[in-house]
Amino acid sequence: MDQDTVVLSLRQLTKHFGGVVAVDGIDLDINKGEFITLLGPSGCGKTTTVRMIGGYEEPTAGQIIVDGQDITNVPARDRNFGMVFQDYALFPHMTVSDNIAYPLRMRKWARDRVAGRVSEMLDLVRLDGMGKRHPWELSGGQRQRVALARALSFSPRLLLMDEALGALDAKLREYMRVEIRRIQRLLQITTIHVTHDQDEALGMSDRVVVMRQAKIAQVAAPRDLYTDPTSVYVADFVGRINLLWGHVVEHAADATIVELDDPFPPATATRIRARRTPDQAVGSRVRVGIRPEAVRLVEGGGVLAGVVSGARFGGPLEYVTVAIGPDRTLDLLRRPGDAPPQGNVLLDWAPDQALVLPAD
Amino acid sequence: MRNRRWNWLVIPMLVAFATIYVPAIVSFVLISFHPSTGPGSVGPEWTLGNYAKVLGDAVYQTGLWRSVALGAITVAGSLILGFPLAYYISRYSSRFAIAVFTLLYVSSLTSIVIRGLGWITLLGTTGPINGILQMLGLIQEPVIFYGNLLGLSIAMIHYTLPFMVLTLLPVMHAIPTGLEEASSGMGAGFVTTVRRVVVPLAMPGVLAGSLLVFAMTISAFVIPRLVGGLTLRLTALLIDQEMRTTYNYAIGSTLASVLLLLVAVVVVMASVVGGRSRVAR
Amino acid sequence: MATPASSAPAASVAGHVPAARRRRRLDMVRPILTGWALLVAVFLLAPLIIVFIDSIGVEQYVVFPPGGWSLHWYQVIPKYYLDGAILSVGLAVASVAAATIFAVPAGMAIARGSLPGRAAIDALLRSPVQIPLLISGVAFLQFYVLIRTLTGVTVTDSFVGLWIAHTIVVSPYLLTAVVARLSRYPASLDEAAYGLGAGPVRTFFDITLPIISPAVASGLFFAFLVSFDNVPTTVFLIQSGKTTLPLAIFYDTDQDLSRIQYAVGTIVTVVFTTLILVAMRWLRLLPSSASARRGGG
Ligand SMILES: Nc1ncnc2c1ncn2[C@@H]1O[C@H](COP(=O)(O)OP(=O)(O)O)[C@@H](O)[C@H]1O
Ligand SMILES: [Mg+2]
Numbered sequence: 001m002d003q004d005t006v007v008l009s010l011r012q013l014t015k016h017f018g019g020v021v022a023v024d025g026i027d028l029d030i031n032k033g034e035f036i037t038l039l040g041p042s043g044c045g046k047t048t049t050v051r052m053i054g055g056y057e058e059p060t061a062g063q064i065i066v067d068g069q070d071i072t073n074v075p076a077r078d079r080n081f082g083m084v085f086q087d088y089a090l091f092p093h094m095t096v097s098d099n100i101a102y103p104l105r106m107r108k109w110a111r112d113r114v115a116g117r118v119s120e121m122l123d124l125v126r127l128d129g130m131g132k133r134h135p136w137e138l139s140g141g142q143r144q145r146v147a148l149a150r151a152l153s154f155s156p157r158l159l160l161m162d163e164a165l166g167a168l169d170a171k172l173r174e175y176m177r178v179e180i181r182r183i184q185r186l187l188q189i190t191t192i193h194v195t196h197d198q199d200e201a202l203g204m205s206d207r208v209v210v211m212r213q214a215k216i217a218q219v220a221a222p223r224d225l226y227t228d229p230t231s232v233y234v235a236d237f238v239g240r241i242n243l244l245w246g247h248v249v250e251h252a253a254d255a256t257i258v259e260l261d262d263p264f265p266p267a268t269a270t271r272i273r274a275r276r277t278p279d280q281a282v283g284s285r286v287r288v289g290i291r292p293e294a295v296r297l298v299e300g301g302g303v304l305a306g307v308v309s310g311a312r313f314g315g316p317l318e319y320v321t322v323a324i325g326p327d328r329t330l331d332l333l334r335r336p337g338d339a340p341p342q343g344n345v346l347l348d349w350a351p352d353q354a355l356v357l358p359a360d
Numbered sequence: 361m362r363n364r365r366w367n368w369l370v371i372p373m374l375v376a377f378a379t380i381y382v383p384a385i386v387s388f389v390l391i392s393f394h395p396s397t398g399p400g401s402v403g404p405e406w407t408l409g410n411y412a413k414v415l416g417d418a419v420y421q422t423g424l425w426r427s428v429a430l431g432a433i434t435v436a437g438s439l440i441l442g443f444p445l446a447y448y449i450s451r452y453s454s455r456f457a458i459a460v461f462t463l464l465y466v467s468s469l470t471s472i473v474i475r476g477l478g479w480i481t482l483l484g485t486t487g488p489i490n491g492i493l494q495m496l497g498l499i500q501e502p503v504i505f506y507g508n509l510l511g512l513s514i515a516m517i518h519y520t521l522p523f524m525v526l527t528l529l530p531v532m533h534a535i536p537t538g539l540e541e542a543s544s545g546m547g548a549g550f551v552t553t554v555r556r557v558v559v560p561l562a563m564p565g566v567l568a569g570s571l572l573v574f575a576m577t578i579s580a581f582v583i584p585r586l587v588g589g590l591t592l593r594l595t596a597l598l599i600d601q602e603m604r605t606t607y608n609y610a611i612g613s614t615l616a617s618v619l620l621l622l623v624a625v626v627v628v629m630a631s632v633v634g635g636r637s638r639v640a641r
Numbered sequence: 642m643a644t645p646a647s648s649a650p651a652a653s654v655a656g657h658v659p660a661a662r663r664r665r666r667l668d669m670v671r672p673i674l675t676g677w678a679l680l681v682a683v684f685l686l687a688p689l690i691i692v693f694i695d696s697i698g699v700e701q702y703v704v705f706p707p708g709g710w711s712l713h714w715y716q717v718i719p720k721y722y723l724d725g726a727i728l729s730v731g732l733a734v735a736s737v738a739a740a741t742i743f744a745v746p747a748g749m750a751i752a753r754g755s756l757p758g759r760a761a762i763d764a765l766l767r768s769p770v771q772i773p774l775l776i777s778g779v780a781f782l783q784f785y786v787l788i789r790t791l792t793g794v795t796v797t798d799s800f801v802g803l804w805i806a807h808t809i810v811v812s813p814y815l816l817t818a819v820v821a822r823l824s825r826y827p828a829s830l831d832e833a834a835y836g837l838g839a840g841p842v843r844t845f846f847d848i849t850l851p852i853i854s855p856a857v858a859s860g861l862f863f864a865f866l867v868s869f870d871n872v873p874t875t876v877f878l879i880q881s882g883k884t885t886l887p888l889a890i891f892y893d894t895d896q897d898l899s900r901i902q903y904a905v906g907t908i909v910t911v912v913f914t915t916l917i918l919v920a921m922r923w924l925r926l927l928p929s930s931a932s933a934r935r936g937g938g
Contacts, residue, residue: 056832076835089833093851102847106838150837362755370750373743373766373812381769381809384777384784391783400786445681448674460678462921467685469863469917471870473887474906477894478688480703481695487705488691518684550670579773581873586894596775603779603877609786616779620772627771 005032007190008053008158013062015048022048024214025062033188035181039201040211041237046194047162049211053192054160055079066157077106082151082189084164088143090135096122096146097131103154121149124183141172148180152187159184159191165200177204198238202226210234232287232357240319241289241355242330246272248280248356255351256280258288272303274354285359292319294353295332302346306330311340322347392614399607410614420615423593427619430509430516430584430594431577435570437517442524443566447558449525450532468522476586479515480506483587512588519583520573527572531565532558564633571630575623595619689910696903703898714904722905725886732800732885733868736807737815737861744812745857748819749849752826763820770813778877781806785878802878810874811864818860822853862920866913 008030015023023045030036038046051057053064055076064072071079082103090099097118104114122128125145135143144164151159164180165173181204184191195201201208202222210217210225210233218225218234229235232243246258255273272288280286306322309329318334320341330347334340392410394402414420449457481487483505490502505511535558543553559566581596590597595615602612691705696714698707744766750756751763769777785796796802830852834844850857872887879888886909890902 054836056836076832077838077840079836080838081836083833083836085829085833087827087829089827089829091830091833091848091852102834102839103837106843150833154838363753364755366750366754367756368750369746370754370756370762370766373747373816374762376743376809377765380784380805382765383787384780385772387787388780388783441681441684444674444677448678452671452674454675456675456678460682462918463682463685465921466914466917467689469866470689470910470913471887471906473870473872473890473894474692474910475688477695477890477902477906478691480894480898481691481705482688484705491705515688518688521681521685575773579775581773581775581876582891586891596773599775599779600876603782604880609783612779613783616776620776623771623773623776 006030007032007034007067008192009063009065010049010053011063011065013049013052013064014060015045015052015057016060021214023052023059026216028209028216028219030190030192032190035184035191035193035204035206036209037193037195037201037205037207038209038211039195039198039237040217042196044211045214046196046211050160050162050192050194053158054081054083056083079158080154080156081158081160082154082156084144084147084151084159084161086163086166088135088147088167090143090146090150092135094134095131096127096133096135096138099135099146100131100150100153102150107154117153121153124152124186125149125179140168141176144168144176145179148183152183152189155187157190159189161191161193163194163196165195165197173200180204202238208238210237229289229355229357232289232360235289235355235357240292240331242292242295243357244288244290244328244330245285245359246288247285248282250282251276251278256356258286258354258356260288272354273351274356275352277356280356280358287357287359289355289357290330290349290353292331293333294349295330296348297332297341298346298348300346302348304330304347305344306347307344308341388613389617389620391609392617394610396608396610400609402610410610411618414611414614414618419593420595420598423595423598423615424618426509426592427578427595430513431574433509433513434516434520434577435573437513438521438524438573439566439570441517442521442528442569443562446525446528446532446565447554450529450535451537464522464525467518468526472519472582473586475518476515476583479511479518479583479587483511483514506587507589507591509588509592512584512592515583515587516577516580519580520576523576524569524573527569528562528565531562531568535561567633568630571626571633575626575630579619579623692903692906692910696900696907698900701899703900703903714900715908718901718905721884722886722889722901725884725889728800728883729869729885729887732803732807733865735804736811736868737864739804739808740812740815740864741857741861743808744815745819748816749823751816752820752823766816767813769810770817774810774871774873777806777810778874781874782877797878798880798882803875806874806878807868807871810871811868814864814867815857815860818856819853822856826852859920866917 006029008028010026010028013023013026013028014021026049038049040046048057052059055071055074059072062072063070066079091102094102100118100121101114104117109117118131119128122131125148127142127145127149130138130142130146135146138146144167147164151161161180165176168176177200193201193204202225205222207219207221208225209219212233218230220228225234225238229238235241236243245261247261249257249259249271251257252273254276256275256277258272258274260270260272274288304324306324306329308320309323310321311334312319312321316336318340319331320334321329321331322345324330324347332347391402393406393408395405395407395409397403445460449461482489484490485502485504485506487505489505490499493499493503503510505514539557539561540553543557579596581600584592584594584597585600588594588597590601596619599612599615599619602608602615694707695703695705697710697712698704699709699711699713700707747766751759751766756762772780781802782797785802789795789797796805826849830848831844834848835841839847869885870887872885872891875885875888876891879885884892886905890905893899893902
């Protein structure tokens, strides 16, 4: 984000479907040229949000502001946004070229200008030579690219994509992530993308908006979301994390001291040093979250003791499960080349890697 | 995405129906409650006399029973011919099966009057059917097909058969062939498999097809008029006679109301059967 | 097998039936069913073939088999059959056109709108196919008589009277076709058009109509055939003067059966069969379930 000029603002955006609150007072600013992803489990309101932005759904309350103008009541066709639908919504009776040309015809472009732009767009999405085909003659990935070309051909102010990669198989999805990002950077088009796939969200976006039950849980760059989640919900939704119960004992200069609740075997320290988090008051109940890759096996000392109880193979990664109490386990990531740990082990981590999160 | 903004588009058709179609249906039903006062007119008084007459008079009673009997015979005949045919078309995709399927469509869409013409000759005392039967030595004297339920039901089966098969087909297609293979794999013969697996699963289609054919038959007009003749006194023919020959609108409307009620009951039964089979799936 | 398979324990039976024997029995099924289908095909074709054979006999009166062959009857078809054909086609085209204007928008409202009492409205607008054509004839006759009594306007025996009745009778074919097609029409197609800059009217003519038009065309086609061949309704609404083609054949058959009717019948059958085959083959028009609901003829 070179220019931090806000293009789109959502102000207290709300949508009710009868008694169902699909979107509950969302505030969000999106910057020019940014690729932003709405991430969350199914039913959390992502589609409804993006459909309100596109003008396909009327908000119950709140405003949508583009370049300082309130467009809440502007119809979809006058918003000048491109949208890629989950099912692509290609017009089956039109060729690929006609599909891409449709928004240009609506804008009354001259014939040769339309032809020029269509062939540019076919080049851009690497479909040159496919213009005369019909949608049913294309593969899923090709259709997806036609939908993208059609949404971009008229140089919209904003690109919206609702689960646009959802219908593709895993390999193609990875490839299209890169393709879409390449095109987006090239055109420098502000993009709002919706997905429930955290890999996709983290891998493509400048910023991710994590949604939870019609509300925004956190907005952050992918790396920050992973390293500095502000809630158990986000920490758990974005990547794997071990969570322990405890309460804050004191805030030291370089760490917050947490007393763990869980029943542990004797001779284990139950007071641990965690990342300094002064906004959690002393005495408050918290969750301590440690990513598996932050957990190290040590010969002596360490934070917790445990017994290896299992391992899960996952290609280059292997998660090892350690029982640290009667009914409590902790996962750690076995580094490539290390011998598989067995029996009693001692676990350790850097205080900064132990997140202190509100208990909810 | 249901949206209020489409609603108004229904208005023209709804208005046309409310001002023409509904009054048309209501008008003859109302007339059935007034006494006849001569050809083409009814009196202002209200009466149930027409119904008493229609349901009590032997002529009309016989007509009603004959119509129902014709319906039952036609249902049985089109089911006997149609069930194996539907099974055949649904299980074999040979050229011949497709040709028969096409023939069903074409047959169901060719002019009913012209098919009636064909049956008049086919069923005549010197017609080809009697000719073949005599040639085979099965009969000495020609069989009389005209003016009785025998000839008429043959022609009616011809008329309704495509509708029976086209109703059975989707149900047959929906029965997984795997079930039949499983049954014969367990040692059941073909007949057992059909009886134990295909027939029970095809039952919703059989019921729907039978009700449809029954409703079509009891209210059919062209074939009964051309092939059956007036002496059969089927309800449909009596309605025509009262309306166009004696101009007794009161009795004609009453007969039409009774027939409509009968058809409505059958149609409602069919939709109940259809609704249930959809739930079951 | 001496014992019926159904009474024997299922698990043991398969082992006891010699494989060759089972195979042979299964192999019998197909020829038997094919034979049955052939029989039914002959049954279906018989009246149509007979109509043709009867049309080329020499005798004035229809006797079977004809004593000789002649195309004479095709040359002496009276002019009123041609007039009847023109009236039938005109009536069918006018009725189908009017029905389209009413039923296509209504279908859109039923499929996409949020009509209060949608099920009831849907049932009402589809009901003319459920009601026997004969009853529709009675209904319109009584309605027109009532109109004449109340206003003095005569609608019976007029083209308008026929047109109104036929329009109502065939409109459900179009309605059903539109509703069925729209029920599997993704809403996103129209939304995509709006988002790309098209208004509702533009979207209807650019996107919706072309996509649903094969279904509408098939509805049109069946509505046309139903209107063309409708004797039971028409017979009540024409008492004198010009008649439609099928009604002319119907009346003449009643009065005096002659080979001329068979000649006309053959021409109509050839023309219609060709139309139907073309529609099925090249336009891929298959009747919606509506045509299987055709009320008695
Ligand atoms: N048209 C609608 N009518 C009624 N409820 C809806 C409609 N669209 C969405 N909802 C409800 O709103 C909530 C959010 O839906 P949606 O925005 O589709 O979620 P997501 O895209 O995150 O899966 C869900 O509970 C859903 O059932
Ligand atoms: Mg969604």
